[in-house]
Structure formats: C-alpha cells, structure tokens
Amino acid sequence: MSAANIANVSTTTPAPSDFIRDIVAQDVASQRFAKIVTRFPPEPNGYLHIGHAKSICLNFGIARENNGQCNLRFDDTNPVKEDIEYVDSITHDVRWLISGWADQCLGQKTKGAVPTAQIFNDKPDFHIGAAPLGAPEVEAFFASDYFEQIYAYAQQLIKLGMAYVDDLTPEETEAYRGSPDRPGRPSPWRDRCIAENLDLFGRMRAGEFPNGARSLRAKIDMTSPNMWLRDPLLYRIRHVAHHHAGDKWCLYPLYDFAHCLSDYLEGITHSVCTLEFEVHRPLYDWILQSLELPRTLPHQYEFAKLNVGYMIFSKRRLLQLVEEGAVEGWEDPRMPTLSGARRRGIPASAIRRLAAIVGVTKYESVTDIALFEHAVREELNPIAARRLAVLHPMKVVLTNIPAGETWVCAATNNPQDEVTTTRDLALTREVFIESDDFAEIPPPKYFRLKPGGEVRLKYACIIRCDEVIKDAAGQITELRCTADLTTRAGGANVDKKVKGTIHWVSASHCIDAEVRLYDRLFTVPEPGATDDFRKHLNPHSLQVVTGKLEESLVNAQPGESFQFERLGYFTPDNKNFTPGRPVFNRTLTLRDTWVKPGQPK
Numbered sequence: 144m145s146a147a148n149i150a151n152v153s154t155t156t157p158a159p160s161d162f163i164r165d166i167v168a169q170d171v172a173s174q175r176f177a178k179i180v181t182r183f184p185p186e187p188n189g190y191l192h193i194g195h196a197k198s199i200c201l202n203f204g205i206a207r208e209n210n211g212q213c214n215l216r217f218d219d220t221n222p223v224k225e226d227i228e229y230v231d232s233i234t235h236d237v238r239w240l241i242s243g244w245a246d247q248c249l250g251q252k253t254k255g256a257v258p259t260a261q262i263f264n265d266k267p268d269f270h271i272g273a274a275p276l277g278a279p280e281v282e283a284f285f286a287s288d289y290f291e292q293i294y295a296y297a298q299q300l301i302k303l304g305m306a307y308v309d310d311l312t313p314e315e316t317e318a319y320r321g322s323p324d325r326p327g328r329p330s331p332w333r334d335r336c337i338a339e340n341l342d343l344f345g346r347m348r349a350g351e352f353p354n355g356a357r358s359l360r361a362k363i364d365m366t367s368p369n370m371w372l373r374d375p376l377l378y379r380i381r382h383v384a385h386h387h388a389g390d391k392w393c394l395y396p397l398y399d400f401a402h403c404l405s406d407y408l409e410g411i412t413h414s415v416c417t418l419e420f421e422v423h424r425p426l427y428d429w430i431l432q433s434l435e436l437p438r439t440l441p442h443q444y445e446f447a448k449l450n451v452g453y454m455i456f457s458k459r460r461l462l463q464l465v466e467e468g469a470v471e472g473w474e475d476p477r478m479p480t481l482s483g484a485r486r487r488g489i490p491a492s493a494i495r496r497l498a499a500i501v502g503v504t505k506y507e508s509v510t511d512i513a514l515f516e517h518a519v520r521e522e523l524n525p526i527a528a529r530r531l532a533v534l535h536p537m538k539v540v541l542t543n544i545p546a547g548e549t550w551v552c553a554a555t556n557n558p559q560d561e562v563t564t565t566r567d568l569a570l571t572r573e574v575f576i577e578s579d580d581f582a583e584i585p586p587p588k589y590f591r592l593k594p595g596g597e598v599r600l601k602y603a604c605i606i607r608c609d610e611v612i613k614d615a616a617g618q619i620t621e622l623r624c625t626a627d628l629t630t631r632a633g634g635a636n637v638d639k640k641v642k643g644t645i646h647w648v649s650a651s652h653c654i655d656a657e658v659r660l661y662d663r664l665f666t667v668p669e670p671g672a673t674d675d676f677r678k679h680l681n682p683h684s685l686q687v688v689t690g691k692l693e694e695s696l697v698n699a700q701p702g703e704s705f706q707f708e709r710l711g712y713f714t715p716d717n718k719n720f721t722p723g724r725p726v727f728n729r730t731l732t733l734r735d736t737w738v739k740p741g742q743p744k
C-alpha cells in the first residue's frame with residue numbers, strides 16, 4: 144500500500160461491543176426505531192482532541208454498524224467563545240478521522256427534503272438528516288439553525304406555565320440557587336403571569352434589555368437535590384453577533400435547553416455523551432416530556448471520557464498553551480489535538496484503533512500513553528516506507544572508493560510487504576553515519592564503529608575504521624575507512640558476519656532537511672492533577688536538527704509516513720512544505736514501551 148494513503152487505512156480491530164452498543168442492539172432487535180441516529184455535538188470553541196475522537200468513533204461507529212446515521216452538529220449556543228475557525232477545523236478533523244467510514248454513516252442535510260417537524264406556529268424551515276448512504280462529505284448541522292424552533296418551544300413552555308422571565312441579576316440568581324446541601328429560594332419573579340412572561344420574552348428577543356437584565360428560566364423545583372433542576376436558565380441576553388446565525392439574535396438558549404431539542408429535531412435516537420452530563424439527564428428528559436412532543440423522544444446515555452497520560456484534554460488549558468505561546472498553535476505536533484496528531488504523522492486509523500482498544504465504560508481512568516503509541520506503531524509499521532537518514536552526521540571517507548565512483552545497492556522498501564520491492568542507494572567515497580554510531584573509546588560490548596573495528600553499512604558492505612581525523616581543537620572531522628566491497632550483496636564474502644549494522648547516506652546523493660524531533664509535551668503522566676499544569680511542560684519537547692536524508696525523500700509529500708531506519712517514524716510537515724526542501728516531523732521513535740497487562744515488564 145502506498146504511504147500516501149495512510150489516512151484511509153482502517154483498523155483491523157473488530158467492531159467493539161460495550162454497554163451502549165448493547166442498548167442499541169436491543170433497540171434494533173425490538174425495532175423501536177426505523178433507523179438508529181446518533182450525533183457528535185462539539186461546541187466550536189476550540190480544536191478537537193484525541194479525547195473527542197473516542198466520542199466520534201463511538202457515535203459514528205454505532206451509526207455505521209447499524210446502517211444508521213450520525214450527525215456532526217455544532218452546539219453553538221455561546222457565540223462569545225465560539226469562532227468560525229473552530230467550525231472549519233472541527234469539520235476537517237471529523238472528516239479526516241472517519242475517512243474510510245464516511246460513505247456509510249454520515250448525516251446529510253438535504254435541502255428540499257420533506258420536512259418532518261412542524262412546530263406550533265413556526266414555519267418548518269429545516270429538514271432532518273437523510274440519505275446517509277453515499278454521503279460524500281461531512282455536512283455539519285448547527286444548533287443555531289434551530290434557534291427559531293427552539294424559541295417557539297420556549298414560548299410553548301411559558302404557555303404551559305413551566306417557564307418564566309426572571310429579573311434577578313446573574314449574581315442574585317446564583318445566590319438564590321442555594322448549594323447541594325442547602326435548598327434554593329424561589330425568585331420573586333417566579334409567579335409572573337403567562338401573558339407578562341410572553342410579552343417580556345418577546346421584548347428580550349427584540350433587544351429591549353441589556354445583557355444580564357433578564358433571563359428565561361424553567362419552573363421546576365428550587366429545593367431539588369439535583370442543582371440542575373433548580374429552575375435552570377433556558378435563555379440569556381447576549382448582544383453579540385453569532386458566527387453562524389449572524390446578528391439575528393441577542394437572546395441565546397443555554398446548552399441544556401438547545402441540546403435536547405436539537406436532538407429531538409434531528410430525530411436522534413441515542414444521544415450519547417460523557418459522564419458529566421449524567422446529572423443533566425433529568426433536565427433533558429423534563430424539557431422534552433414537558434413539551435408534549437408528538438414524535439418518539441431521544442434518550443441520553445453517558446460513558447467515561449478518554450484520558451491519556453502525559454496529555455491534557457481541557458479546551459481551556461489547551462487554549463492557554465496556545466495563547467501563552469507554549470506551543471506553535473492548536474496544530475502544533477505536540478498538541479493532543481487531532482490536527483496536531485495529523486501534522487505529526489499519526490494516522491487516523493491509529494486513533495480509531497486506540498478508541499476500539501480502550502472501549503466504552505462508565506469508569507473514569509487514565510490510558511497509558513504507551514498504549515496509544517503502540518497503536519500508532521502498529522498502524523505505521525506495515526505502511527511506512529523504510530528510508531535512510533542521518534540526523535547527527537559524521538563524515539566517513541571510504542578511501543578505497545575513488546571520487547566519482549558509485550556502487551549501487553538495493554535497499555528493501557518495507558520488509559512487511561508481501562512482495563518485496565527495493566530502491567537503489569548509491570555507495571560513494573564519502574558517506575555520513577550517525578555520530579553516535581562511532582566511539583573513539585568504546586564502552587564494553589560496543590558493536591558499532593570504533594578505531595580498527597568493523598561494522599556493516601546497511602544494504603551496502605562492511606567497512607573498517609582505519610584512522611580518526613581531528614581538527615586543531617581535537618574535534619573529529621572525519622573517519623577514514625576501507626570498504627570491503629566483496630561483502631556487498633552478490634559479492635564473494637557477502638556472508639561475512641559482523642556484530643553491528645548501522646545506517647548511512649551518501650554525501651553526494653543526499654538532501655539536507657530540517658528535522659523536528661518531537662517528544663511528549665509534559666514530563667508527568669497527569670499534568671495539573673494537583674498543581675499548575677504548565678509547571679510540567681517538557682523543556683525538551685522539541686529539538687530541531689539538520690539531517691542528511693537519502694535523496695529519494697526529496698519528493699516526499701505531507702500525508703506520507705516513513706520509517707527512518709533505526710530512528711523512528713517521520714512525516715513531511717504539512718505547514719512548512721516547500722517542494723524540494725522538506726521539513727520532517729518525527730512521529731515517534733521505534734522503541735515500543737507498551738507492556739500488555741499480565742506480561743512481564
């Protein structure tokens with residue numbers, strides 16, 4: 144398989160089973176729904192990270208496995224923190240992560256389809272997702288496209304006597320709410336009559352009141368042990384334009400109100416989210432049940448978030464890293480974002496593989512980063528073409544090869560391939576080896592090059608170090624060696640054994656490239672668990688070197704993955720890409736530290 148296709152490689156891990164999939168399977172068996180419809184509902188207030196990928200894989204996976212549909216829906220109810228930049232990056236990242244799945248499960252808005260929701264006195268001006276099969280691309284849904292319908296539902300709640308306009312300030316509202324062990328107090332505005340509530344709510348929409356002057360609240364129970372049922376806010380005034388809805392609104396629904404109704408409007412059957420929403424579920428159900436809606440109601444299910452050691456998944460903290468310049472931006476290859484992972488050369492299939500391995504449970508835990516890295520190596524090993532590159536070059540002169548003479552050596556592209564293919568490397572008088580593959584004073588059991596010692600140049604021949612040349616300061620400038628050309632493939636002494644084999648490139652057949660050696664962004668497994676996460680930033684998370692790469696890499700393209708032999712997996716940087724002079728990012732080294740549970744360490 145071509146390395147360029149890494150984004151399309153799907154994991155061979157079988158479809159997982161878990162408690163949410165069990166529920167879906169029962170609903171399929173009982174034919175409770177005509178079609179299973181899920182959604183992935185990010186707020187566009189940051190870039191997606193590997194944690195989100197678990198939710199994407201679960202929601203799109205359920206749709207995919209059941210011939211259903213999954214809608215990418217922006218939960219865009221808070222325009223203050225949201226931005227079109229995030230909408231674009233999220234759409235791109237979801238597309239990337241599920242490419243290979245996309246044909247089977249994507250929700251697609253079909254303009255002109257039969258409207259399925261007729262709500263009160265409002266024009267039904269939207270259509271629910273349809274035609275999942277063959278959907279070419281992710282087409283995003285926006286909660287803000289439903290603002291008109293959601294507003295109508297709010298009016299309906301007012302008419303039912305189940306919502307009221309409150310004049311308390313945000314601070315007063317908070318004080319009246321009480322605390323988990325102390326009941327709240329009713330607002331003095333709680334018993335306003337329906338007509339007054341409707342009138343005020345209309346004037347809130349019309350822009351008559353400043354931010355925070357009034358709010359719409361559900362009338363539930365100020366003494367409920369569940370704080371979310373203590374007359375939660377449904378709407379607040381925000382005189383601010385919206386990245387998707389424009390300046391049509393100065394009144395925005397809160398997440399809890401918009402979310403369940405968006406689910407209902409889209410015909411979502413299983414609204415799957417993370418555990419922190421468990422306490423919101425009674426409110427989710429209360430809103431939908433209070434409105435006496437005609438169609439089957441969606442149901443919310445919760446699972447534990449993905450956490451991975453040495454990573455942080457809080458958007459607020461990630462934004463802090465970006466704003467404080469600790470990283471190059473959201474797409475920095477050290478970031479746990481999907482765009483950072485892509486730029487680092489991590490294939491989408493590896494992230495899907497991780498999601499499949501960790502599974503879906505109700506128990507919070509921290510996944511070992513070594514497991515993630517193992518999943519990445521498992522995906523890259525079969526597809527990454529092997530290449531030779533020297534990152535800390537030391538010059539070697541093969542004194543018995545005349546200048547200008549070239550010996551062609553066949554190098555295997557990938558030993559994992561079913562049918563072996565090779566490429567030609569040029570062995571010339573001057574080559575580079577890795578400086579730490581030579582030791583002037585070798586420690587015991589040092590099998591690489593040493594004065595008087597022999598080593599094999601991979602795919603070429605055995606060389607012997609005859610002389611070490613130094614400058615006036617005592618620094619080694621070159622090694623003078625003899626190449627035993629009879630040990631080349633097809634040569635009389637090809638079977639001669641030496642203990643060490645090292646990589647190399649020809650000095651006249653290589654290119655210089657900037658190579659970025661990335662390491663973990665943090666030095667501890669749980670940064671910020673007890674103190675400021677920024678204290679644990681790894682000062683050595685990026686080292687930049689100028690490497691010597693075999694010349695075939697001059698044509699490497701972003702999206703391709705290579706294994707630089709003995710060094711690790713690398714990919715051309717997709718941001719600083721100049722044809723002919725690639726910049727390479729190290730995805731990972733080759734050393735896999737993952738130990739399967741039960742295996743000796």
Ligand code: ATP
Pocket residue numbers: 183184185186187188193194195196197198415416417447448449450456457458459
């Ligand atoms: P915040 O709410 O702080 O902005 P968030 O990460 O929860 O951050 P959302 O945009 O609300 O961001 O997340 C979209 C969806 O992804 C939600 O359904 C959420 O439950 C899910 N999600 C977020 N983080 C994780 C995680 N670490 N593991 C699995 N799912 C996650």
Ligand code: MG
Pocket residue numbers: none
């Ligand atoms: Mg959230």
